Amino acid sequence: MARYFDIHPENPQPRTVAQITALLRGGGLIAYPTDSCYALGAQIGNRDALDRIRTIRHLSDKHHFTLVCSDFAQLGQFVQLDNDVFRAIKAVTPGSYTFILPATKEVPRRLLHPKKKTVGVRIPDNKVVQALLADLGEPLLSSTLLLPDQEEPMTEGWEIQERLQHEVDAVLDAGHCGPDLTTVVDFSSGQAEVTRYGAGDPSRFE
Structure with a gap:
């Protein structure tokens, strides 16, 4: 049964945040709100949680997972950025964008795309x-909480608790969230390509 955090x-609440990060460090998988919609999150090195996310969402091995970072210093440890890409991303973060790099x-x-050796990153x-992220001290492995039988992500914490209480370890309810997805911008070729239109304004990258 998933723990439910209001x-x-x-x-x-700092005490609640500390309880959640302790659960993450213990190998937990959480459903949590972002600036676009609810997502599934775990520690980067948590292989079991990665498999659970794949199962919950019915994902293939070509799915781009996302590292949710607190700032550019953290993001820069995990992806390669040239000056032009750095400036383009810096101009719109934090915000509702995911960047493939x-x-x-x-x-x-x-966590990598098997052929491209790329990963998604974002600063929400x-x-x-x-x-x-501040309490955890590292990025979150993350994936949009979009279930295979639904066209849009779930938007209410209590609904997620009812649906996934036996598949995740905690649900963080911060009220209504979504249903917009992030805008995804793929820089893997060196040029910006908008591959999904969502909450972030895509015009800067078109």
Whole structure:
């Protein structure tokens, strides 16, 4: 049975945040709110959670997982950025964008696209996520909470608790969230390509 945390969207309770990050360090898989929609999250090195996310979402091995980072210093440890790409991403973060970039050796191989050796990264504009990342001290392995039988992500924490209470270890309810996905911009070829239109304004990358 998943633990249920009612967390304040603007002023996340430090004690609650500490309980959630302790659960993550213990190998837990959480459902949590972001600046676009709810997502599934775990520690980067948590292989079991990665397999659970694949099972919950029915994902193939070509799916791009995302590393949710607190800031550019953290993001720069996990992806390769030239000056032009750095400036383009810097201009719109934090925000509702996911960027596909070549990964550094800091990223576990099982998180990479098998052919491109790329990974998704983002810096969300969300106080709950930023509080979790600050306490955890590392990025979150993340994937949009879009279930295989649904066209849009779930938007309410209590609905997620009812649906996934036996498949995740905790649900963080910060109220209504979504249903917009992030805008995905693929820089793997060296040029920006918008591969999914979502909450972030894509015009800068078109």
